[in-house]
Amino acid sequence: MIGAVEYQDAESCRLSRPKNVLQGASRVADREACLIYFRQAIAEPLSVPPWSEWWSANEELVGESFPLVDYVRLKHRKLWGAQQILQIEGELPPDFAPQSPLVSGACCRCGERFVNQPEAEAIGDVKCSSCGIKYLFVHGPEQE
Numbered sequence: 346m347i348g349a350v351e352y353q354d355a356e357s358c359r360l361s362r363p364k365n366v367l368q369g370a371s372r373v374a375d376r377e378a379c380l381i382y383f384r385q386a387i388a389e390p391l392s393v394p395p396w397s398e399w400w401s402a403n404e405e406l407v408g409e410s411f412p413l414v415d416y417v418r419l420k421h422r423k424l425w426g427a428q429q430i431l432q433i434e435g436e437l438p439p440d441f442a443p444q445s446p447l448v449s450g451a452c453c454r455c456g457e458r459f460v461n462q463p464e465a466e467a468i469g470d471v472k473c474s475s476c477g478i479k480y481l482f483v484h485g486p487e488q489e
């Protein structure tokens with residue numbers, strides 16, 4: 346493995362787990378650490394790792410610190426699921442409209458760095474290359 350360079354980001358964004366903390370208290374701390382990532386990923390996505398990297402490093406922790414319904418929501422809806430959890434918590438208004446990916450630099454659905462699909466860009470549309478959601482410029486993604 347001489348000269349092999351491993352991609353370290355997924356490891357470096359793994360949330361640290363405090364030792365010697367009661368299991369219940371630890372779960373609350375883990376959950377809050379995830380919520381901090383969610384808030385940041387929605388408000389300023391380029392300041393945190395993209396969803397896929399964060400999720401691969403923290404999926405197990407999410408499974409242990411969130412109810413199953415929220416774990417499934419996050420697994421399938423990704424950053425959109427995180428937004429919904431913050432809305433359920435009352436941290437974001439029910440009619441919260443995420444930023445355009447052209448402004449934020451990231452897709453508000455899948456949480457990946459935003460790359461417009463070339464075919465969409467050619468006709469003036471905005472469509473995420475990662476998840477395929479088509480965006481309206483002002484109001485975020487089209488409703489499904």
Ligand SMILES: [Zn+2]
Binds near residue numbers: 453454474478
């Ligand atoms: Zn996307």
